[in-house]
Amino acid sequence: MALSNSEETDNSVHYTQLPEHNNGSDNSSPATKCRRPKKMTFMILTGLVVFLLFFVAVKYGNYEESTDDVNPGPVPPQETVCNMLGSNLMPLTTMTMLSRGMAEGVSAKSRGQFLGARRFPWTKKILAWQRTSFHFQPKKNWMNGPLFYKGWYHLFYQYNPEAAVWGNIVWGHAVSRDLIHWQHLPVAMVADQWYDINGVWTGSATILPDGKLVMLYTGSTNESVQVQNLAYPADPSDPLLRKWVKYEGNPVLVPPPGIAKKDFRDPTTAWTTPEGKWRITIGSKVNKTGISLVYDTIDFKNFELLEGVLHGVPGTGMWECVDFYPVSKIAENGLDTSENGPAVKHVLKSSLDDDRNDYYALGTYDATAGKWVPDNPIIDVGIGLRYDYGNFYASKTFYDQEKKRRVLWAWITESDSEAADICKGWASLQPIPRTIKFDKKTGSNIITWPVAEVENLRLDSKEFDKVEVKPGTVVPLEVGSATQLDIMAEFEADPKVLERIDGSNATYNCRSGGGSAARGALGPFGLMVLTDSGLSEQTPIYFYIAKNATGNFNTHFCNDLTRSSEATDVRKLIYGSTVPVLQGEKLTLRTLVDHSIVESFAQGGRAAITSRVYPTKAIYEDAKLYLFNNATYISVTATVKIWQMDSANIQST
Numbered sequence: 001m002a003l004s005n006s007e008e009t010d011n012s013v014h015y016t017q018l019p020e021h022n023n024g025s026d027n028s029s030p031a032t033k034c035r036r037p038k039k040m041t042f043m044i045l046t047g048l049v050v051f052l053l054f055f056v057a058v059k060y061g062n063y064e065e066s067t068d069d070v071n072p073g074p075v076p077p078q079e080t081v082c083n084m085l086g087s088n089l090m091p092l093t094t095m096t097m098l099s100r101g102m103a104e105g106v107s108a109k110s111r112g113q114f115l116g117a118r119r120f121p122w123t124k125k126i127l128a129w130q131r132t133s134f135h136f137q138p139k140k141n142w143m144n145g146p147l148f149y150k151g152w153y154h155l156f157y158q159y160n161p162e163a164a165v166w167g168n169i170v171w172g173h174a175v176s177r178d179l180i181h182w183q184h185l186p187v188a189m190v191a192d193q194w195y196d197i198n199g200v201w202t203g204s205a206t207i208l209p210d211g212k213l214v215m216l217y218t219g220s221t222n223e224s225v226q227v228q229n230l231a232y233p234a235d236p237s238d239p240l241l242r243k244w245v246k247y248e249g250n251p252v253l254v255p256p257p258g259i260a261k262k263d264f265r266d267p268t269t270a271w272t273t274p275e276g277k278w279r280i281t282i283g284s285k286v287n288k289t290g291i292s293l294v295y296d297t298i299d300f301k302n303f304e305l306l307e308g309v310l311h312g313v314p315g316t317g318m319w320e321c322v323d324f325y326p327v328s329k330i331a332e333n334g335l336d337t338s339e340n341g342p343a344v345k346h347v348l349k350s351s352l353d354d355d356r357n358d359y360y361a362l363g364t365y366d367a368t369a370g371k372w373v374p375d376n377p378i379i380d381v382g383i384g385l386r387y388d389y390g391n392f393y394a395s396k397t398f399y400d401q402e403k404k405r406r407v408l409w410a411w412i413t414e415s416d417s418e419a420a421d422i423c424k425g426w427a428s429l430q431p432i433p434r435t436i437k438f439d440k441k442t443g444s445n446i447i448t449w450p451v452a453e454v455e456n457l458r459l460d461s462k463e464f465d466k467v468e469v470k471p472g473t474v475v476p477l478e479v480g481s482a483t484q485l486d487i488m489a490e491f492e493a494d495p496k497v498l499e500r501i502d503g504s505n506a507t508y509n510c511r512s513g514g515g516s517a518a519r520g521a522l523g524p525f526g527l528m529v530l531t532d533s534g535l536s537e538q539t540p541i542y543f544y545i546a547k548n549a550t551g552n553f554n555t556h557f558c559n560d561l562t563r564s565s566e567a568t569d570v571r572k573l574i575y576g577s578t579v580p581v582l583q584g585e586k587l588t589l590r591t592l593v594d595h596s597i598v599e600s601f602a603q604g605g606r607a608a609i610t611s612r613v614y615p616t617k618a619i620y621e622d623a624k625l626y627l628f629n630n631a632t633y634i635s636v637t638a639t640v641k642i643w644q645m646d647s648a649n650i651q652s653t
């Protein structure tokens with residue numbers, strides 16, 4: 001498995017042998033199927049119950065090749081893990097060095113290697129703070145597609161009912177009136193048929209013209225073949241869609257000739273063809289070319305494979321969770337999936353299994369041929385734009401017919417250790433759902449923005465008007481506890497000064513630019529969230545302006561996590577990208593802070609960065625907010641409005 005994005009991965013894993021440990025009472029562990037790793041010697045500790053799987057690498061460098069075929073094994077009980085985490089009993093390496101999911105034929109769902117880092121004494125109080133208050137997450141355990149039906153928004157999600165790690169995947173289900181407050185419902189579908197016994201994976205709903213619903217989903221069969229299955233509500237008159245029926249003729253699609261059995265998953269919502277049929281697309285790959293296969297159907301039971309593919313991009317690897325939908329070039333509202341015409345562009349999105357990011361491109365769809373071409377091949381799917389430059393994967397959109405908008409969901413993973421997840425008792429969450437629009441001003445990107453309903457959680461606000469932030473300074477923004485916030489900020493730099501300066505740092509790049517501590521003439525400057533008063537933990541979100549020798553400006557939008565936590569066993573990357581800034585525009589930033597999730601949007605949503613941060617000091621009343629300017633030359637003026645955010649009401653049944 002190639003992990004191509006060096007920013008995202010750290011393969012310098014050190015495997016240390018673990019002491020034997022039996023816990024004696026675990027019947028809920030998933031069955032393990034260990035296949036022989038290709039280039040590793042390994043030992044499996046068995047006792048009454050297998051607790052730890054550990055691996056001694058012959059060569060440290062072979063991590064990439066050796067993990068994709070191995071199951072990391074059972075999950076130890078929460079209490080055991082918590083006790084170990086909080087005490088000195090925690091061995092240097094713990095449960096597993098392996099990523100969950102890959103042996104089953106999906107992308108890696110957790111990164112065991114972080115467990116190999118130095119020990120940090122996590123306490124229950126620190127871990128409890130990390131749980132979010134206004135983001136949707138299950139009461140416990142792991143989660144990972146959405147619709148509106150008879151007055152309710154439904155979220156079906158990939159869920160492990162047994163543990164806070166990936167495995168035993170079923171469909172969790174929650175409903176909401178407003179996409180913010182949720183009610184958990186019983187699990188919608190479980191793995192109980194030969195065609196989905198290894199997992200009820202991702203699917204998509206299609207609402208038929210008569211208002212009925214059909215659901216296509218990927219099942220992993222008793223032989224680990226990825227197949228597509230049909231399901232529908234048992235009682236279409238139930239607005240809560242509590243019971244689902246699986247079609248007796250499943251599977252309705254199996255991998256076609258030339259497609260490997262583990263490379264065929266995540267069917268899209270269907271749209272109509274000029275001939276009045278339904279059309280779907282399914283991600284796959286041929287060698288290293290990521291592709292999307294196209295099928296037509298009349299009844300969702302019998303399918304016809306179209307010749308060629310919707311689109312493919314060499315070198316991008318397996319395409320997961322492909323999404324395909326129209327956006328309007330002129331209207332403000334979103335479009336239903338079947339709409340097309342001269343005022344429409346089509347977005348094609350793929351989640352790249354190889355680097356675990358969601359890439360999209362704008363282009364033109366030829367409905368007769370069933371093909372899509374990008375507007376600009378230089379920024380084709382998988383090599384150009386992303387929905388979000390942080391931690392954001394496996395997203396899906398749906399058309400909200402009630403509010404006439406297209407809404408984006410995603411799966412935001414943890415970036416702490418698996419042991420901390422087990423001790424916290426939960427892992428992964430949803431971002432605040434985002435509306436998607438075509439950016440009429442630039443014409444070259446989409447805009448993503450938190451749904452307006454989140455603003456109903458805004459409580460007291462404070463405004464700071466035209467605060468001058470001089471080069472090399474920080475300015476505290478006194479807002480009380482800065483744990484749950486909605487922040488809107490605008491930054492201005494004197495245009496005459498920008499004009500005057502010669503070229504500076506034209507080759508800057510957020511990821512390699514040294515973070516917020518590397519000072520250039522025109523940046524970085526921005527906000528520091530989740531920062532303690534001693535500035536020992538800080539999460540800066542910032543702009544960095546670069547000017548090239550011919551006087552062109554390029555604005556970078558970044559988030560530096562390298563000092564976000566004193567814990568040693570969490571992932572601390574620098575995220576970012578460039579963001580288009582048009583003539584006369586101020587630099588604008590919106591950031592939603594909700595405990596361990598920080599979602600930031602630049603220039604009204606032209607670029608977004610979601611990050612997971614796990615502070616150990618900048619928590620509870622010690623979480624503060626600052627402005628900073630680390631430019632050496634320009635001074636900036638900031639106008640900031642900050643709301644405290646209420647918690648969402650997320651009820652269990």
Ligand SMILES: *[C@@H]1O[C@H](CO)[C@@H](O)[C@H](O)[C@H]1NC(C)=O
Nearest residue numbers: 193194195197221222223224
């Ligand atoms: C998987 O299930 C199918 C359908 O019941 C059956 O024909 C096949 O033998 C099963 N394969 C295995 C390995 O059990």
Ligand SMILES: *[C@@H]1O[C@H](CO)[C@@H](O)[C@H](O)[C@H]1NC(C)=O
Nearest residue numbers: 258259285286287288289314
């Ligand atoms: C995939 O790679 C194999 C081996 O290099 C080659 O024989 C085959 O033609 C390739 N398939 C396609 C569709 O390019």
Ligand SMILES: *[C@@H]1O[C@H](CO)[C@@H](O)[C@H](O)[C@H]1NC(C)=O
Nearest residue numbers: 516517518519528540628630
């Ligand atoms: C600004 O730069 C200085 C010097 O590199 C560094 O110590 C400080 O932490 C930086 N501030 C931020 C917010 O990164």
Ligand SMILES: *[C@@H]1O[C@H](CO)[C@@H](O)[C@H](O)[C@H]1NC(C)=O
Nearest residue numbers: 504505513514518519520521
């Ligand atoms: C470019 O950035 C570096 C730090 O990354 C800084 O030392 C240097 O002064 C900058 N150059 C200019 C011209 O701003």
Ligand SMILES: *[C@@H]1O[C@H](CO)[C@@H](O)[C@H](O)[C@H]1NC(C)=O
Nearest residue numbers: 506547548549550551552553
């Ligand atoms: C500066 O950037 C502009 C716009 O990207 C480009 O056309 C120009 O060639 C660049 N100049 C230099 C010296 O890199």
